[in-house]
Amino acid sequence: MQLKVQPLNIKVGKYKVVLNSVDAKELGVNEGDRVRVRDHDSLTAIVDFTEDMISPGMVGLYHEVQEKLQREWTETVDISPASIPKSAQVIKKLMNKQKLTQEEIYLLVNGIVDESLSDIELSAFMTASYINDMSDDETEWLTRAMIDTGEKIEFDTHPVMDKHSIGGVPGNKISLLVVPIVAANGLMIPKTSSRAITGAGGTSDLMEVLAPVEFTASEVRSMTEKVGGVLVWGGATNIAPADDKLIRIEYPLSIDPHCQLLASIMAKKGSVGADQVVIDIPTGEGTKIKNVQEGRKLARDLINLGERLGMNIECALTYGSSPVGRTVGPALEVREALKVLESMEGPNSLIEKSTSIAGMLLEMGGVAIKGQGRKVAEDTLRNGYALNKMKEIIDIQGGDSNVTSDDINAGEYTHKLTAPTDGYLIEFNNKRLIEIARLAGAPNDKGAGVLIHKKRGESVKKDQAVLTIHSEKEYKLKSAVKSAQMNSPIMIEGMLLERVPSYKEL
């Protein structure tokens, strides 16, 4: 059917067209069906219906379709019904718990990357993945398909080191220490990371305080070859782009299907050519991994998948029920990390975790003997090599390498939350802490966040400051303070938690 084009200059993130219901009926297509759009070029697009927006005899082409057809305007295009895509049948197979073939998984991932699957199909795919999970074979193919549908970085020399932290623990700024420690010891570590979606600051949000983080894959490669390490945003590199597109679906459903979690992590590591990887699995209440058993299972699955992909994986189950260090939010976290690099001054939790993870990598990379990795990492911090390496990384990414921790300013609007009574801090709610930092403006406002004066198990006096909320904007500070007061992230009690009746009777 020849239809006149009506351009709709709206980006919808998919190939979509709008037909008047009259023409749609004549063509025999239903809402959600695909049509073939033929001009000089041709493509398949998803159909929306309208009764009035587009007149009969016309077809509305959204931005992406116009762009693909490479014309601003064309008099008419030919529209014909297209059959139900094979990908929809594959999704149904997954729903029915039937095993998918490698070819079917590539078909799906291609459909995800080229935006040809509708939100309805993508959501069904993620939901079925969540409920039915995938076999080891399928998960391997999923990972390979994610790697193959994006850009890949290949280094001439090996090993290539990498690390990843499973999210959920606030203030987990360890990459800012691990990467320079590892690179300072002569290993390559092209660290890509994410921006926070639900957190108070991803590694990219943090690093951006010091230098630009958006680079192409080939820039990541050449920078890494020059200085040994980088700290860049994965989203700019076009490595494993399927993952970013799936996050769009996972986020509103607040699900993270097991097979997708595995594939997402390993695809990013595989895409940068990493072959020696440490994965930090924060475990405990308030994190994604509720207990050690679950953490061990995830570790085994990651190690197994790594083996299939030719990567050596080691996992570290870490304590996740309390923040790492004493800061949450980009500028505050960067200041804390820089201070450790400058002088090894800083919270034990941060230094211990960073040197442990870095030490594992040093041993895996063959630059520290078994059992000595952590000590080498500490030495690298102490002798200033890690600081120098961090300055090189900041410099090559286009930041100011003369920066010191004193230069990093947190938001000027502050409010102290104080202890209502003498006692011990017995509970620290990770999720609430992140929510408060986000209300204060993190991660978008770099200066927003929370400074932690007292941590779990520490004693406080009445009216002593426990947390300081920082914000760049007064109205955001107010909103964060209000939220913290209504539902406190901390709980303080006397050392004697409970007086059991039998105690008296003894």
Added chain:
Amino acid sequence: MQLKVQPLNIKVGKYKVVLNSVDAKELGVNEGDRVRVRDHDSLTAIVDFTEDMISPGMVGLYHEVQEKLQREWTETVDISPASIPKSAQVIKKLMNKQKLTQEEIYLLVNGIVDESLSDIELSAFMTASYINDMSDDETEWLTRAMIDTGEKIEFDTHPVMDKHSIGGVPGNKISLLVVPIVAANGLMIPKTSSRAITGAGGTSDLMEVLAPVEFTASEVRSMTEKVGGVLVWGGATNIAPADDKLIRIEYPLSIDPHCQLLASIMAKKGSVGADQVVIDIPTGEGTKIKNVQEGRKLARDLINLGERLGMNIECALTYGSSPVGRTVGPALEVREALKVLESMEGPNSLIEKSTSIAGMLLEMGGVAIKGQGRKVAEDTLRNGYALNKMKEIIDIQGGDSNVTSDDINAGEYTHKLTAPTDGYLIEFNNKRLIEIARLAGAPNDKGAGVLIHKKRGESVKKDQAVLTIHSEKEYKLKSAVKSAQMNSPIMIEGMLLERVPSYKEL
């Protein structure tokens, strides 16, 4: 945040707004999040992002939001982040196979009806329903919620009869006979039906050849009270509207979750106040119900759900591997049905099935004694009472009651498919038959369809006509014929199907 309004005069079927990414970041909302839009009135809308379509400081309001706020234009509105809707949590519970409460199910169904759930959420709901199914309690609540969120018809007198056919068998025009037979015997039968989505003609598409089918719920009630029966399109009445909205999601995924199938049927029957219902379950290859075991299970589930809702359900497992009667497509089917009403001339399969189903209803309604229903139904056909009743129904719906079967014209463009050889018709592919009728233009072009000269098991001579394809348009006929020639819906072989080697040896 105060933002200037930019109206987007596009209907998207949901409450949606578009924010510039800069403002979205400032607000701390991600794509797929909700925001509260406050003007004089207020509502919650789903957020889309744009880099360029909407400038920072502005918010794009789609048609539905503008309409809800009841203003064509307003200078500014206040936009603030809204929390993740409870419905998303309920969907996650269903994914986790946790039991839902009645309140949670009502929350979901309300969200479906008022369009506040996104496609991503709706698809996750349907996928989780498909994989995990629902308990009897949950299915009952789902049905009740579907009934309660739409219009209800209540009759002063009872019983109120109804019938429903599970889809999948071509040419199933029996409602055109069952409704007048039942109504002619003094019972009320307010039959609502659907239009075909994947079929060649729903009962509504058929009835529309004779009379208008779009009426409000109160019109359905008063017409039924006057003449005993109607044949109307359910979509116009606003009964159980949730069902229509879910079909939008089921269709592209080609799934029909068991609990949704049950709820969908029973909600429509419950909404019209029916308390005595026969459900026709066509069973066999090419239908939705592959075998008798599956059919019996569905029957038990329907009867059980009916009991919970205070409805008496009887089910008929019917032969579904071959079309009912010898016509497929609106006009052809109507002509065939009218001929039976006029003279009891017509295919046995149609007359037997219609009188059997009608007979069950007559017995359930207490106007035929047990075992005599079918005979009473046949008598009602034979003595012309059913024809007269059908004329009354056509008349009250605004059609021409003087219509006869000779007045009904099939499409003028025709092509005969002939037998390539002498033999017996051994296979008849239901799905292919429907596809060919659809390519010929059905159900939108009323004259399009397929006339069946020979059915399964009948003998044919070489070059004898087996099927005639009718179309209103030459190009559609060509497309249907081409498809039929490439992949024939029929197979003809000699009576001896196979010569087994051992046969010779005997």
